[in-house]
Amino acid sequence: MSGVPGSGAGFVPTDEDVAGVLDWFARWDALAVAKDVEAMAGMALFPVNAVTDGAAELWDRERFLKDMAAQLGDGDVRMESVRTPVFVNAGLVFVITDATITVGDFSQVVRYGDLLVKVAGEWRFQTMVQGGW
Secondary structure, three states: OOOOOOOOOOOOOOHHHHHHHHHHHHHHHHHHHHOOHHHHHOOEEEEEEEEEOOEEEEEOHHHHHHHHHHHHOOOOEEEEEEEEEEEEEOOEEEEEEEEEEEEOOEEEEEEEEEEEEEEOOEEEEEEEEEOOO
């Protein structure tokens, strides 16, 4: 396969590119802690791909709201995350997250990935990948 102009081959993100993605996730995490799944849905590009071991589904907004609310549960939510963005090009970034998520008294260490797509200059969450769902 030959290189396609504009495909992102050789793209090197700037510090500003990386900071923009990490800022996006800071907003996302704050909304998750606040359990504001409506605002989280506003940061998504539907349908959202939900991928796990041997399975993939497309979630519409309604399914996203239902499942995200269930995942966040009833207790207080705390998140500690380290994120590693890998840019495909200026408009696509896959982000690996290593996190400890605590809901109430239950803590879980997780690794997951998210694909963000830039739409009209704004990052939108489009695909989530995590083993063991």
